[in-house]
Amino acid sequence: MSGWRSLPAGAAVLRPGSTADNITGTWRVVRPVIDQERCIRCGICWMYCPDSAILELKREYTTRGGKRYEVTYEVDYDHCKGCGICANECPVKAIEVVLEAK
Amino acid sequence: MTYRTIRDLPREELFAPGHSMCAGCGAAIAMRWLTKVAGRNTIIVNATGCVEVTTTQFPHTAWRVPYLHVAFENAAAAASGVEAALRVLASKGLRAPSGEKVVVVAGDGGTYDIGLQSLSGMLERGHKVLYVLYDNEAYMNTGIQRSGSTPKYAWTTTTPVGPHIKGKVQWKKDIMGIVLAHRVVYAATASIAYVVDLANKARKALDYSEEGPTFLHVLAPCVPGWRYPENKTVEVARLAVETGYFPLYEWERGAFRLNPPSNTHMDKSRRRPLKEFLRLQGRFTHLTDQEIAEIEAELDTYWNHLAKLVQAYGQ
Numbered sequence: 001m002s003g004w005r006s007l008p009a010g011a012a013v014l015r016p017g018s019t020a021d022n023i024t025g026t027w028r029v030v031r032p033v034i035d036q037e038r039c040i041r042c043g044i045c046w047m048y049c050p051d052s053a054i055l056e057l058k059r060e061y062t063t064r065g066g067k068r069y070e071v072t073y074e075v076d077y078d079h080c081k082g083c084g085i086c087a088n089e090c091p092v093k094a095i096e097v098v099l100e101a102k
Numbered sequence: 103m104t105y106r107t108i109r110d111l112p113r114e115e116l117f118a119p120g121h122s123m124c125a126g127c128g129a130a131i132a133m134r135w136l137t138k139v140a141g142r143n144t145i146i147v148n149a150t151g152c153v154e155v156t157t158t159q160f161p162h163t164a165w166r167v168p169y170l171h172v173a174f175e176n177a178a179a180a181a182s183g184v185e186a187a188l189r190v191l192a193s194k195g196l197r198a199p200s201g202e203k204v205v206v207v208a209g210d211g212g213t214y215d216i217g218l219q220s221l222s223g224m225l226e227r228g229h230k231v232l233y234v235l236y237d238n239e240a241y242m243n244t245g246i247q248r249s250g251s252t253p254k255y256a257w258t259t260t261t262p263v264g265p266h267i268k269g270k271v272q273w274k275k276d277i278m279g280i281v282l283a284h285r286v287v288y289a290a291t292a293s294i295a296y297v298v299d300l301a302n303k304a305r306k307a308l309d310y311s312e313e314g315p316t317f318l319h320v321l322a323p324c325v326p327g328w329r330y331p332e333n334k335t336v337e338v339a340r341l342a343v344e345t346g347y348f349p350l351y352e353w354e355r356g357a358f359r360l361n362p363p364s365n366t367h368m369d370k371s372r373r374r375p376l377k378e379f380l381r382l383q384g385r386f387t388h389l390t391d392q393e394i395a396e397i398e399a400e401l402d403t404y405w406n407h408l409a410k411l412v413q414a415y416g417q
């Protein structure tokens with residue numbers, strides 16, 4: 001940035017939601033990993049994530065036991081900060097929390 | 103419209119990731135759901151505090167709706183001005199009315215203490231604004247200083263724990279009582295652990311704001327301020343309700359109602375022991391059994407007060 005004169009009037013920010021450019025995934029110490037076989041698609045992890053980092057995708061999935069789901073929940077690792085709330089709240093313990101660095 | 107389950111909740115994300123709120127921040131969960139329910143046709147007026155500082159670092163913003171950052175003292179006054187301006191522009195034919203919702207977002211410091219006069223003025227003048235208080239029970243953004251909302255005996259950097267003083271000396275202020283004294287059409291408490299309830303209350307508060315000011319008091323746990331592990335935010339918030347520490351209730355057109363699960367908690371045996379809420383948090387680890395008993399007794403007094411409200415105004 002080259003001084004205050006170059007700022008828009010009122011320091012207005014004209015790109016809504018532009019914090020998405022920030023890769024807060026680098027904050028992570030632990031990584032949540034969803035076991036798609038175990039997940040019952042309840043949406044609780046999606047509901048509670050403070051960083052909207054659980055994505056609800058319209059992607060079909062069939063478990064080895066033959067159960068078919070219309071949606072798949074996936075972690076957006078670019079933004080997940082690794083707080084572990086999703087794993088703590090998952091009713092069937094389908095999310096494992098693993099260390100990022102070994 | 104009522105949301106019954108997670109399936110009914112709005113899908114569009116209007117609060118972007120990449121903000122710099124702490125991992126596990128309770129207020130972030132509150133903001134996600136507030137914006138989802140309010141929708142795109144919303145103008146947010148935000149007092150300074152954690153939410154503001156972490157979502158609007160120039161040149162970025164986490165908001166996908168129009169957003170105005172104002173000072174501590176005047177969030178409700180600025181929102182009153184926005185609402186009045188929209189109304190006047192429409193009445194002069196200078197701008198077609200387009201049904202925007204004006205929503206204040208402010209912390210407990212900005213509400214219980216520094217912005218109390220502008221909140222009172224907005225409620226008294228009857229502006230069509232929803233005021234959302236996200237309550238993390240201290241001035242967190244500046245490093246955990248006590249506020250009028252901090253509970254008794256909680257450690258903060260300005261209410262230290264030592265041989266003579268054991269955290270905050272005073273009780274938490276009854277902000278809902280102050281708001282209700284203004285005879286608002288709708289006001290409610292809500293929790294980030296009970297998202298469907300929170301979403302329904304935000305929906306109702308927004309709908310009622312077409313008549314006059316409405317108020318939501320959302321308890322939003324704070325990882326460094328309450329000193330608990332960051333994966334426990336929702337658990338702590340849930341325990342706050344289940345132990346009766348933070349009852350869920352709403353005030354709707356002169357009627358008072360306790361909401362599930364708090365509606366069963368008038369019977370104290372249906373509440374979980376308060377200790378379960380306290381012991382998860384480092385800000386309370388110094389408490390003696392006697393101090394816990396004192397907090398419990400004060401909670402009982404508060405519940406007796408709620409019982410009287412149910413008697414007088416319950417449906």
Ligand SMILES: Cc1ncc(C[n+]2csc(CCOP(=O)(O)OP(=O)(O)O)c2C)c(N)n1
Pocket residue numbers: 150151152153174175208209210211212213216238240241242243244249
């Ligand atoms: C008049 C004034 N005094 C002090 C400050 C410094 N300040 C900025 S944010 C903040 C804390 C806000 O506390 P709260 O409203 O509870 O929001 P939180 O940070 O906890 O989310 C303080 C003291 C200020 N901006 N304006």
Ligand code: SF4
Pocket residue numbers: 032048049050051052053054075076079080081082083084085086087126
């Ligand atoms: S660890 Fe936290 S930030 Fe990451 S997906 Fe789970 S809830 Fe979201």
Ligand code: SF4
Pocket residue numbers: 034038039040041042043044045046073086089090091092093094095
């Ligand atoms: S909380 Fe668990 S079961 Fe529910 S959607 Fe998430 S991973 Fe699946």
Ligand code: SF4
Pocket residue numbers: 122123124126127128129130152153156238242243323324325326327
């Ligand atoms: S200090 Fe507390 S309220 Fe502020 S961003 Fe961190 S967790 Fe959220």
Ligand SMILES: [Mg+2]
Pocket residue numbers: 209210211237238239240241242
């Ligand atoms: Mg605060």
